[in-house]
Amino acid sequence: MEFVLLGFSDTPNLQWILFGVFLLIYLTILVCNSIIILITKIDPVLHTPMYFFLGHFSFLEICYVTVILPRMLVDLWTQKGRISFLACATQMCFFLMLGGTECLLLAVMAYDRYVAICNPLHYALVMNHKVCSQLVAASWITAVPAVIGETGLIFSLPFCTSHMINHFFCDIPPVLKLACGDTFVNDIAFYVVAVAVVFIMVPFLLIVVSYGKIISNILKLTSARGRSKAFSTCSSHLTVVVLFYGTAIITYLQPKPDQYEEMGKLISIFYTILIPTLNPIIYTLRNKDIMMALRKVLAQLLV
Template identity: 60%
Template sequence: MAEKNFTIMEEFILLGFSELPNIQGFLFVIFLVIYINILLGSGLIILITNMEPALQTPMYYFLGNFSFVEICYTSVTLPKMLMNLWRQKINISLLSCAVQLCFFLILGVTESFLLAVMAYDRYVAICKPLYYRLIMNHKICVQMVIGSWVTGIPILIGQTYQVFSVPFCGSNKLNHVFCDMPPLMKLACGNTSGDEFFIYIDCFLFGLIPFLLILLSYVRILNTILKLPSTTGRSKAFSTCSSHLIVICLFYGSGITAYLQSKSSYSDTTDKIFSLFYTIVTPMFNPMIYSLRNKDFIEAARKLFCKCVGGRIT
């Protein structure tokens, strides 16, 4: 009988917010507004960093790529969530679930490495300013971005295959808003300690190591800033790094909390909250954090707006 359950499992039921049937329409509107804000905010950053000559620097090159990843990252989960809320259809096939999880993991790891690359860029700019153009040349920047994209792909494809190779028995109800690893492992049969071990290994490789590199970069940055004789210089250096630090805290704080918990301590409600935070809330705030705290970006946006308005008037 158990063997039969393993073979007929062809889809999952994403429970999501089914326990709140009276506010499905309200949630749809909220998530739609958030998704539009993410597309517009991140899209604007990509547009301005590519069109404004003053922003053709490694820092804004990485920011443009990070914004593109943010759009892809949210597009893996949010459209499906919106469709489920609109159509009241909450099933997802096993293949679609696997594809969603795989892309979700790959894009999440890409974000993690890009944040580390951006921290290294700030380290070179503040700690080795005379060698900045030599070290952070265009070729190196492109290689860093490509490396951030491809480093984890083979392992994460293997990880996704491993997760969906385990037998799922009993209920096919996935008490989550999208296909994520912790809720999937909760439905797995038998002893999954080995699979959980590999999940922790992946978290270490693709989460903790980039975080430690970021931490090391900022320790050296802080040490250099404190040695600056000018208060104005210290303030400017802190201002350059503050936006990036806020994004790091938001991304890693929620992500690590959601993934570094055992199956026994797993909580559906808590995990839903944290997953919504690092998949929706953080990408929504990131464009505002980077743009509103950056005078050069605000000036570039103003110039672009004036060009567009002037072109329409003429």
Template identity: 60%
Template structure:
């Protein structure tokens, strides 16, 4: 019996390198895709950097809301930089190989920044809740120390959990193939390569997603249910419009991010298809970060005024 088990373990091929299939099924579009991803990446970097710049330089934007927005823009730059440069490298060099350690590192940082986004969106909704539902105590509650603590908690909160989850996933044996049918190292396509039953690992993914994504999302919905109830009680239409305008941008970003990410990670393994996974992943890893600066700037008069002031100074 022990000999049979030993033989089975020996027969399991030890994968030391993966191949990211990416968009190789579109050979005639490699140059076009490289150009598109390059332009999108530049838009994301420039757009988010501008938000960081104007929120730090303009005295009118020295408020908790814009402090968290600057943190969010910094996060978006980090978030897309985990995946997009690797995509560009694969498209340019046509080299889709990635070592096991590099794949694990990419996944770990991707999960950490994804968790940070969930937590930071929750903190931003709490900030809007206090501002609208408890305005008289807002400066006292959202003081600089409290804001710094909330931001630091968002950045650091997911690190131990996601390091543990990454270690658990890459402690599995991979024997089905070394080809990841995706454009970056993500959990669903990696689980497909694992030997044997992965139900325990899938369960752990669900638990972590519920803790770092679903629970914060419930808190966001709770905050906004109270915000909307408070706004509807305001006596004037102008007051209601002004209060809602400060929240609508954030709510739109929440829906875009959580909608696509939740569908990706909470579906059973049997329901995952490479095409759908890639499309959803493109949405929450690249498309949403590209639109976030536009959403926050075009729907916020203070940001537009600060941007206009910055341009005129040049």
């Protein structure tokens, strides 16, 4: 059994333009995130918990887009969109796994900023290398069992209405639309919502609480320069959080499923492709340490 990803088949005249644009975006994501990983490894100034997490986040972004973009580029090139049942399930599993990991890692990064700003005297003790490694490992591992179980339940449903997926990758809402079943479908929907709450809403609430305490602490500072410096260390991460969670919540927690048909592809392009493209730019342009490290690397290469 196989599915057909309709993707952008409704705009056949733009297939090659879209292929060129998405290929350029993919290469940009690979290069920019690889540069961040490299400079956080080789520059001693960046050997801190904040940049340790940023390096892992950049690696996660590469994995995240690689689950979606290469397959989409092949479909745009061949203009067929055929994907096997197993490949579709595998793509969904890895996409959800990496998405859940990103939610958890963003929460860990928010906690790191909370400790740095609200408890600076104990920061080195609390956020030691062992703790940082454990937090990263927990972010990667926690989502695995739930996502495998969720994907298994979804693809154990009978698909008898159609094999055409009106999307450019195997995401939950468009795949569930093709399933036919009675109470089991409702059980699946409940499970999906439960997982969305656990891996989207819970980390989001932790981030909100962390930044609530951070902002409260910053406002208590008497020095305007101190407040500006504290805000600048959080602004990049906060921007990424707002962009990622805003689109994810709209996609998976929207009240009317019909809205997905109208705006689903556009929103999905935003949080699966455009945000990972913007993230390296946000973190580099708004971070003096990374810009200085990048200049050092470029200077060494040009010598």
